[in-house]
Amino acid sequence: MGSPFKKGKTINNCFLYRNKLILNQNRYTVMNIKYQLSTNVTLDYAFANLAYMTFPDIRKKAVSHNYKNPLLGVVARDEQKVAGLLLAEFDKKHIVSEIITLYVKPEYRKTGIGSTLLKHAQKALFSSGYKELHIVYWSNWKYSGTVVNLLDKLGWEKPENLMKIYKTNRKKQEKIKWPASLELPAGYEIFFWKDLTLEERRQLKESQQQTPWIDPGFDPFKNERHIETLNSIGLKYQGNIIGWIITYRNQPDSVEYNNLFIHPEYRAGLTVPVYLLKESIGLQLKSGPENFIWIIGEGNTGMHIFAARYLNQLIEEEINVFRRMKLDIDDQ
Numbered sequence: 001m002g003s004p005f006k007k008g009k010t011i012n013n014c015f016l017y018r019n020k021l022i023l024n025q026n027r028y029t030v031m032n033i034k035y036q037l038s039t040n041v042t043l044d045y046a047f048a049n050l051a052y053m054t055f056p057d058i059r060k061k062a063v064s065h066n067y068k069n070p071l072l073g074v075v076a077r078d079e080q081k082v083a084g085l086l087l088a089e090f091d092k093k094h095i096v097s098e099i100i101t102l103y104v105k106p107e108y109r110k111t112g113i114g115s116t117l118l119k120h121a122q123k124a125l126f127s128s129g130y131k132e133l134h135i136v137y138w139s140n141w142k143y144s145g146t147v148v149n150l151l152d153k154l155g156w157e158k159p160e161n162l163m164k165i166y167k168t169n170r171k172k173q174e175k176i177k178w179p180a181s182l183e184l185p186a187g188y189e190i191f192f193w194k195d196l197t198l199e200e201r202r203q204l205k206e207s208q209q210q211t212p213w214i215d216p217g218f219d220p221f222k223n224e225r226h227i228e229t230l231n232s233i234g235l236k237y238q239g240n241i242i243g244w245i246i247t248y249r250n251q252p253d254s255v256e257y258n259n260l261f262i263h264p265e266y267r268a269g270l271t272v273p274v275y276l277l278k279e280s281i282g283l284q285l286k287s288g289p290e291n292f293i294w295i296i297g298e299g300n301t302g303m304h305i306f307a308a309r310y311l312n313q314l315i316e317e318e319i320n321v322f323r324r325m326k327l328d329i330d331d332q
């Protein structure tokens with residue numbers, strides 16, 4: 001597979017060089033870092049040749065995310081060796097581009113390569129008309145502090161808290177204290193999501209098309225390959241499907257909870273959602289894997305109340321996921 005970073009194949013047919021005086025073991029040496037940029041890094045090429053230089057690992061994210069193809073790439077080279085890499089996804093409308101990985105090999109860090117990779121990506125994308133660059137990072141990453149400093153220095157907007165991720169395990173989750181009497185009100189029934197009929201599936205899709213009621217992000221048909229059939233449950237009211245808790249097995253040892261949804265017209269208090277959660281968690285505790293991952297979007301007040309009330313004491317790790325943006329009107 002030919003490299004998309006070949007001579008003359010760059011976005012504006014130019015190579016970007018940077019000579020740096022580096023203090024290494026108390027001796028100054030000149031490092032000759034060359035930057036190359038391509039807007040044609042195919043996913044096949046990236047997975048086969050660049051994945052080892054990605055953080056977060058693009059192969060892991062690809063389990064639940066369909067990357068847009070091709071990607072923009074900026075590579076930093078020290079002679080023939082790759083020292084750093086940035087990959088970004090961009091939409092065809094030329095509006096938003098998301099940086100999906102930024103990585104510098106440990107021995108090259110703190111020499112300005114990370115910032116330079118970002119600057120080249122910013123320059124190339126804004127000069128071809130993009131309006132916003134996005135980057136997402138997690139509070140538990142070892143280098144999240146460096147990322148924050150780097151983005152501050154390059155004038156990125158303040159962080160937005162996108163979601164919280166709570167991790168826990170069977171031992172802790174078994175201690176959850178459910179309300180003493182928790183019953184489904186009359187007219188409601190639950191069913192295993194795996195038993196959804198083709199006709200029900202068709203009806204759901206049709207009703208969403210006619211009058212959209214499922215919020216983006218809670219599509220029951222997303223990431224279907226990884227649905228955990230063991231404890232994904234649908235909810236009916238008088239025979240009609242009005243909600244679900246769909247869980248995902250993105251990793252072998254964990255079940256991910258990020259899709260509890262109830263039709264807006266049937267939302268009244270926490271009884272029904274808590275009932276669904278109790279059933280679903282109970283099934284995992286009975287015969288599912290060890291670990292539980294809760295992903296709760298910033299605006300999802302109901303789930304945050306649930307987490308504060310029921311999960312608070314049972315969490316192993318709490319992670320904040322932030323997004324920052326760079327707008328083309330910001331100073332470059």
Ligand SMILES: CC(C)(COP(=O)(O)OP(=O)(O)OC[C@H]1O[C@@H](n2cnc3c(N)ncnc32)[C@H](O)[C@@H]1OP(=O)(O)O)[C@@H](O)C(=O)NCCC(=O)NCCS
Binds near residue numbers: 104115141
């Ligand atoms: C985050 C990461 C890409 C930064 O790369 P980097 O090449 O070290 O970044 P820079 O050199 O531009 O900046 C890092 C620090 O070095 C400092 N620095 C830059 N040039 C320097 C020099 N010549 N001498 C001394 N310090 C220097 C910067 O001021 C910055 O310091 P600060 O954190 O105190 O503000 C790198 O640490 C990494 O790959 N981490 C692991 C993967 C990761 O977390 N990626 C983030 C994905 S969003």
